[in-house]
Amino acid sequence: MGIRLSSVILIAASVGLLSNCSGIRLRQPLRSTEYDWRLFGGSETRTNAAPQFLEPPLKLVWSYDASAGFGPSALSAKDSVLFIATLQGELQVISIKDGERLGWVSLGSAIASAPVVDGTTVIVATADEKNNVISYDFSSARKYWKRTAGPVESAPLSVGRLIIIATLNGTLLALDRDTGEERWSIQVSQPIRSSPASDGERVFFGCDDGAVRGVNAITGNLLWTARTGAAVFANPIVIDSLVIVGSLDSTVYAFHVQSGEIAWKYRTSGMVYAPAAGFEHRAVVGTAHGDLLCLDTRTGRLLWSALGGDAGGVINAAPLIVGNIVYVGTLDKQLYALELSDGALRWQTELPGRMKTSPAVFGKRLFIPVENRIVLCYRSTSGEE
Incomplete structure (x- = not known):
């Protein structure tokens, strides 16, 4: 695998800034690795692929x-540490190696999305109306900054030195990563539940008004608006110079x-709530009907379909592409592994609960x-870890 699950140590410590709760303090810095999953979707393109x-x-x-439920996304990972956001308002930190809890901090209100881990x-971002975007410094176990954005259900996005936040008040805003100062904002007429994605130059997001929009990542200027036929809850992915949603x-x-x-565009058999996954000119999409579809990103042609009907339950979380799988x-408590090339079923197992939150790797x-x-942790039965 080329990486060792290192013995990074975190300790829980009392912090006066956070009354009646524990903190997370890092004794050693987290290394950057090629496997880091430091935000929802794995990268700014949100392709859910490794x-x-x-x-x-x-x-x-x-x-x-975790003693509390999860929103549409909840997990980020860096070095040997898994970060878990809960609807009870806690950010929990556990060891990837053995699942032991290393620390936690209460941030007040429900956290419906995965955090951004940066340095x-x-x-x-929490569901609070005020002071709900929080930068927590785990080298000192303190809140570094906090800003008011409005209630948030979607996942924050990191683009260069900016943190992009989409709110249920219909605001998309960019904050300075280091200070939390607002750099720009735009307003739309309806809630934004879709987590924004980026190609590094532009930011893309869907909205309850059925539109998908592209804005300049540096200035916030609206570049274009495209219409769909209904609300867009799923976040877009960016692949092959396309925004797919x-x-x-x-x-x-x-x-x-x-x-x-x-x-x-491709008409499916059911509504699409979950984000797609994209890798090597393929976009894999799940539907509320239970179908899993693989489309050629260059043409929109259907390459294969799997599950669906009596064979599969509602797909409410993003598929995850790991190599060729x-x-x-x-929602019927099943986890499937299929070949990316042709959709052939390779493995299946029953889960202890319904899967409504997107996975991570x-x-x-x-x-x-x-x-x-x-949270369940799986590994292959063959090969070195």
Whole structure:
């Protein structure tokens, strides 16, 4: 695998700034590795894909009880540490190696999305109306800065030195990563539940008004607006110079990143709530009907379909591509592993709860959050870790 699960140590410590709760203090800095999953979707493009191989069948290594539920996304990973955000307002930190809790901090209100892990800080957005975007410095166990953005359900995005936040008040704003100062904001008429994505120059997001928008990442200037037929809850992914996103009108759309012009669209059998996963000219999309579809990103052509009907339950969380395998969980408590090339089923296991939260991966470990407050860690039964 090329990486060792190092013995990074965190300690829980009392911090006067955070009354009646514990803190997270890092004794050693977290190393940057090629396997880091430091924000929802794995990168600013939100493609939910990693190049390493994680061959099924998998075996359960550990399970962790977070004592609270999870939002649409909850997990980020860096070095040997897994960060877990809960709807109870806690940010929990556990060891990737054995699932032992290393520390936690209460941040007040529900956290519905995965944090951004950046250097020695972790940036979290909560459902509070005020002071709800928080930069927590885990080298000193203190809140570094906090800003008011409005209630947030989507995941924060890191683009260069900016943190992009989308709110249920219909605001998209950019904050300075180091100070929390606002750099720009734009306002739309309806809530934004879609987590923004970026190609490094532009930021893209869906909205309850059925539109997908592209804005300049540096200035916040609106570049284009494209329309779908219904609300867009899923976040877009950026792949092959396209913005690909599903809508509640049961259609997957691909828009050109520069112009917003439609490249193609594909009608599915059910509404699309979950983000797609994208890798090597393929976009994998799950639907509320339980179908898992693989589309050619260049043409929109259907390459294969799997699950669906009596064979699969509602897909409410993003698929995850790890090398040549697609992992996807369903609301009927099943976790599947399929070949990316042709959709052939390679492995299946029953989960202890419904899967409504998107998974994450670090190296050769797969993390699955399920509805009954549990995070499961799987690894391959063959090969070195």
